[in-house]
Amino acid sequence: MLKSLGINDLIHFDFIDPPPAENLIRALEQLYALGALNNDGDLTKLGRKMAEFPVDPCLAKSIIVSENYKCVDQIITICAMLSVGNAIFFRPKEKVNIIQLIVIRLYMQIMLKTLLIVLEVIISHL
Secondary structure: OOHHHOOOOOOOOOOOOOOOHHHHHHHHHHHHHOOOEOOOOOEOHHHHHHHOOOOOHHHHHHHHHHOOOOOHHHHHHHHHHHHHHHHHOOOOHHHOOHHHHHHHHHHHHHHHHHHHHHHHHHHHOO
C-alpha cells in the first residue's frame, strides 16, 4: 500500500511503530513473487491493480487473475470466506458446549484448507 502512495524506501520510512526489517523484506519478496514489484522494487501495472483491493496481496492477485479464467464470482466468494475468519459462525455462549466447539473448529479447518487448495490450484495454472 505504501508503494502505491509513492513511498519507495520502506526500510528507512519513519513508521510510528516500525515492523522488524525482516518482516518488511519478506513482504517485499512476496510482492515480487506475486509480480506486484519489478526487479527495481517499483510497482508493476499488476501491483497497482492489487493495491486497489483492501485484501491480502495473494487474494488480490487471485481476484484479478480469476477474470482470465471466468471464475470471478467463485474467487470472490472464497476470498470473502478467508477474510472474515470465524465471524460468520456465531452461537450464543449459553448454548455452546465443548463438543460443538470441537466440531465447529474441525469444520473450519477443513473448509479453510479446502479453499486454500483451490486457490493454490488456480494460482499454479497462471
